[in-house]
């Protein structure tokens with residue numbers, strides 16, 4: 298297993314996964330070239346593979362999901378136009394306002410429905426501006442995240458995506474899918490990643506989360522959009538030279554690490570079932586849908602921060618994601634025994650007074 302440091306059960310995020318030995322070997326052997334010239338064969342192989350898996354004409358490797366999303370927004374949106382985003386989307390919350398800073402794009406953040414989706418009527422309304430009135434920023438892209446991280450790791454349904462793709466088409470705007478964990482969504486829905494990706498004009502997929510690659514994302518779309526994406530990527534400083542050492546890990550991620558995501562979903566369900574039995578901990582959802590469990594601590598003796606310090610002291614790391622909400626994410630670095638130990642630690646912490654400061 299690609300396990301983080303000894304004795305720590307790391308459930309803060311699936312970004313803590315380490316590259317597998319097979320990735321490191323592949324990296325060592327990868328044929329390399331200069332990818333800014335388009336001549337790194339390993340990068341080309343990864344991009345072909347990713348495009349095929351996502352059912353798109355083309356794909357380009359980026360250093361991060363943040364950059365892939367930024368490139369997509371800049372490819373779709375002229376300066377001064379607007380991107381319709383979820384108020385709790387990664388693009389809006391965690392990407393440092395890049396589309397505004399680098400692309401001159403304004404965000405129109407909309408609230409999420411309980412399942413993480415955006416209300417189609419609200420999206421349609423955000424799209425409806427008088428094109429001839431110079432006061433308005435014109436809508437250029439709708440961004441949807443699936444699975445939606447901050448709303449519980451819930452995948453958007455294919456029916457919903459179909460509806461939103463139709464809406465985007467009717468409104469003459471692009472649809473970008475932030476599919477950082479698209480393979481988790483596909484697994485949960487029992488469909489292929491391409492079945493999801495087909496609804497987006499572009500789709501961003503992280504190689505460095507549950508798939509365990511150390512670095513990288515891919516942005517996929519049609520040839521013309523990806524050609525534009527390559528120019529923007531270079532402008533943003535994301536043109537990497539012998540990037541085959543990164544792409545080699547990505548190829549292993551896409552060929553060997555997708556099927557095992559099922560273990561992460563099983564482990565999340567196991568963790569969730571354990572938490573359900575612990576007095577004072579309240580699950581946000583009865584059962585996790587992908588690899589994330591969200592819960593709150595209902596304990597007058599300590600703050601959420603102190604709770605997290607107490608669990609960390611016992612060797613379990615979880616993350617506060619919004620005030621009072623705790624997220625635990627399963628991944629390739631934890632197995633069933635870690636999950637059982639995690640439940641023990643949570644039980645111990647709740648059975649004892651706080652040792653924390655806060």
Ligand SMILES: *Cc1c(COP(=O)(O)O)cnc(C)c1O
Pocket residue numbers: 360361362363364366387388442446475476477478503505513514
């Ligand atoms: C992690 C994540 C990103 C950003 O990816 P980085 O590689 O961390 O920049 C984008 N969107 C979602 C939904 C994510 O979970």
